[in-house]
Each structure stands twice: as structure tokens, then as C-alpha cells.
Amino acid sequence: MKPLYLIGGPMGVGKTAAGKALAALLSGSVFLDGDWCWQPEVVTPETKAMVLDNICHLLGNYLRCSAYRQVIFTWVMHRQAIVAEILSRLPPCRPCPVSLVCSEAELVRRLQGDIAAGVRDASVVPRSLARLPLYQTMDTVKLDVTTLTPAETAGAICRLFPL
Numbered sequence: 001m002k003p004l005y006l007i008g009g010p011m012g013v014g015k016t017a018a019g020k021a022l023a024a025l026l027s028g029s030v031f032l033d034g035d036w037c038w039q040p041e042v043v044t045p046e047t048k049a050m051v052l053d054n055i056c057h058l059l060g061n062y063l064r065c066s067a068y069r070q071v072i073f074t075w076v077m078h079r080q081a082i083v084a085e086i087l088s089r090l091p092p093c094r095p096c097p098v099s100l101v102c103s104e105a106e107l108v109r110r111l112q113g114d115i116a117a118g119v120r121d122a123s124v125v126p127r128s129l130a131r132l133p134l135y136q137t138m139d140t141v142k143l144d145v146t147t148l149t150p151a152e153t154a155g156a157i158c159r160l161f162p163l
Helices: 015-025 047-063 080-088 104-116 124-137 150-161
Strands: 003-010 027-033 070-074 094-101 141-144
Touching: 003 015, 003 080, 015 027, 015 070, 015 150, 027 047, 047 070, 047 080, 080 094, 094 124, 094 150, 104 124, 141 150
Parallel strands: 003 070, 003 094, 027 070, 094 141
Antiparallel strands: none
16 A cells, blocks of 8 residues: 555644655655645645645545555644545545644744744744644654754654555
């Protein structure tokens, strides 16, 4: 079965950078970021359902396509129900779920860098910090990336889920 790397974590932890680095390591990969399905972010029950439909449609198509050997997906999957819902709507695959976590101080440092660069606004800090402990309850492998670069994180994910 085709591997589906599900890389979750709070905003600013480095999911996107790690996912891109993982795609660079694994030939025949496709990289998808859940945020691409939600622009601009308007949170209502209708938009939540739409985004989940979009994500499952894209992931399913890439999983069924023989041109790709593995699919890499990143998103703020902070509840087990989100992962379960996504997987329930996909064709058979080999889930490789990992939650990226780091120290609170490192998360704030990374987010402040994004804020200074104009990528995020300051309201993200308390929202991201509030979600950080939720990943400890997830049925995923926890990977502490406090001291890891995106390339090191990608290497660690490869070691956690060998092909």
C-alpha cells in the first residue's frame, strides 16, 4: 500500500518545511498542505466541511495515481477525530501519522520569526500554544523538533516510517 505521511502539529512548529524536506528526500512524492484548501480562512461549519472534502478529494486522487509512490500531507490536525475522518474517506493506504511538537519557548520563537517576517499576525501565538498539549493525546508518533532543522525532521520521519 502507498504510504500517506500525515504530519500534524501546531501552527509554526515547522510542518510545511518538514513536509517539503521529506518530499525532497523521497523520490516519487507529492506534497500537499491542508492550508492550501482553506484560503482565506473563514471558519464556519460549512467551510470546515468544504475544506475536509477538498483535502480528502485531493489526497484520494494522489493516492490512486500510479505516478506517485507516496503522499505527504501537512495540516494542524490537533484532534484524533480529524485524522480518523480523513482516513475513513480515502482509498486503502499505509498511514504514517506523526505529530511535530517542540518546547513552548521554541514555538514562540518560531512564531515570532514568522510575525516579524509578515507571514503571521500576533494572534497566532496564544492559539498555537493552546493547541500544543493536544498533540500528546493523539494516536500518532510524537517527534520533538525543538532542536531539529526541517531536513533533520524529514530524516527522522524517514527513520520512523521506513519504506
